[in-house]
Amino acid sequence: MDYILSIVTLACINMIAVLGLSIFTGFTGLFSFGHAAFVGVGAYTSAVLTYYYPVPFPLALAAGAAAAGAVSLVIGVPTLRAKLRSDYFAIAILGFGEALRVILENLGITNGARGLPGIDDHTTLPVVLLCLAGGVVVARNFLRSRWGVACVAVREDPVAAELSGVRIFRTRLLSLVVSAVFCGLSGGLLAHFLSFIQPVMFTLTQSTQLLAAVIAGGMGSITGPLIASFVFIALPEALRVAQMWRLVAYGLLLVLIMVYRPQGLMGYRELSSLWGKRAGPSAGRRP
């Protein structure tokens, strides 16, 4: 029972990060190979606060999320302002994530590559579920708001968006910061769930996993990536598949999706649109 609870908790923590990346990738149309770094920033910031200082857990979580958002500005401002080619942007953020990891490996306060053991385990399933539910509501509201609408417009056609009065740079930057905040929150929860964090937990491989969940779940969908992320974490965990075979599967999945179904499982749809309205707005798409 405990085992199942911990699997569900872990999966839900991951879902929060995927939710964030989904806003950035699925709804704003920018790809990132570096979002695990924001999870790492959130994890380390909150862990350091509760570990060395008597900071209450909720405050530490908030600080972790805020720190991730702030750090995302460092890479977001120069790269998004320069309007890089989309693949160059994904690579630039990859480089940023790797650089951040190297820094984490060499700081004293993070205890270097050996990792930080003995973090208080404040994270419980109810806390995680609360954060996840809150996150989904906030994400949905964001996507309906002026800014979320702008994000989707930028994804669909940057030129037309700009001529609808959307400020492209600001919109993309905001989307990045919002997604990083979600990742930071997820990191804070993760650190206080595992009680142990290490820089290698926040590398390119983890970024690729997050991206695989978003892409497999479906671009422009909230429910799709959430389902995918849950399955990605819970299924192999429940089947006790070794970590490397999971990664073999993620890698293969990424290739297969790109080759056969780049819009993903639930591309541009939500779970709610699958039942009920048959001839819904997105039915019968032309080639």
Added chain:
Amino acid sequence: MFLQTVITGLSIGGIYALMAVGYSLVFSVLNFSNFAHGAVIMLGAYVGLALATKLNLGFGLVLAGSVAGAGIIAVLNEKLAYSSLRGRKAPSLYLMISAMGCAVFLENLVYATIGSRFYAFPEFFGRQVVTLWGSSVSLLDGGAFLFALLAIFGLHLFIRRTRTGIAIRAGVCDMTMCSLMGVDLNRLIAVVFLLAGGFAGVAGVFLGVKYLVYPTMGWVTNKAYIAAVIGGLGSLPGALAGGLILGMVETFVSTYVSSVLRDVFSFTLLIAFLVWRPNGLMGIDSEDKV
């Protein structure tokens, strides 16, 4: 001290250049960053390792076998993971994601099947050291550097002089045009991947001999990718120059500043180039029209 740093920098740079060539070749024709290249290098090293330890072949045959093996792997990789994307003219980003998937897949497949053990090549060159103007150079480093220069020069000649090479250059200019003129695109791209894979094989063996063979050894290719960006993605002379520059800069940073900051510095360099000089030092303009 200074001269020693230069020599160490150059020898690392030579290997970076050897790996960067593979990125540049693919980028010049297909316009995407083939992150599976690192995994192909790693597989090339394992092929070489198998030939050297299981069959006790000499260095020359190991190198040849690894070149052939990695070349075939690269061609298969293209056929399975990229060609259909290419066929429907998918954005280069999709190709890149597919490549990233391949890298994760191959790396962990090796990890899961062969294991995470570190393997060493037999000592082909011993630890011989040549003394050059008072600085010592290991024979391996010197040889690797010269070989890298020769191989890249050979590739350069191939692309300038042979029919296939000229077809590749035409493909760089305009793929659709090329297919209209009756060049077999699939064959052309297979040749490009064969070449890139061949270079991956060479790089894999040199890396393996110099360091060790293990599943994540392809990670160094991130550096080679940075070298390719510095030189200008898609440019062969750029790959060479970028490799040498990065090798030197890194060695100087780690000697005179701090070895910790070395990697941070390299990644910062990558971002800076992507933002301010995406075409690198020698790259061709690849901006899309509005």
Added chain:
Amino acid sequence: MNSPAAPLFSVRGLTKHFDGIKAVDSLSFDVAEGSITGIIGPNGAGKTTVFNIVTGLYRPTAGSVLFRGESITGLRPDRVVRRGIARTFQNIRLFNRRSCLDNVMTPLFQRERCSFLGSLLGTPSTRRMERELRERAVGLLQVLGLERFASTQADNLPYGFQRKLEIARALATEPSLLLLDEPAAGMNPEETRSLADLIAEVRERFQVTILLIEHHMDLVMNICSPIVVMNFGALLARGTPDEVRADPAVVAAYLGKGRGRR
């Protein structure tokens, strides 16, 4: 309608080179407030390029763009929109995977002041504003005869309606100058005639000045005055439809180079 007042909009000596090609060549003309001004010219004359410069997508090589007497040369596109210039695109650019309603809501939203926190929390006041905007969007769709497509995904719309949706979206930015790039392209003669009525209606109802590029001569001759004729990036003629039709240079340009599309 010869108003003595300063023109709403003008370009002065506008020039744009694309390595070697002079796409626009020291072009100057005025657009009077309330007019429907037409731009015609053979394919490749530089008409779309003028729109691209005006809306800030391209930086001109030389020359300036004046709007309400102020220079807007080189302003960023979203700033140009805020000044009151909106446009449609020759090669349709809709937010394809969004509904028609969302397409029109996008620019409406950008004009509103919203509280970020309020939006994230979904406060009643932001919900109310959202409802109001939706009603306004539906209103705009109605004017263009698109209300029954409100929830249709934009790329599922028939071609002619996509052009109309572009006009609706442009109007949602509340422009005082509307630039239409070949609004009738791909329409049959009947659709073109009803589009002419629609454009006239839009001008009345929204009090916009219209600058319109078109290859359908009947449409231009019917509703535009004055007409600006471009050739090889430069101004060839300017005048009423009758004057333009009678201009020997215009006739020569059109006969000499074919008549463009249709």
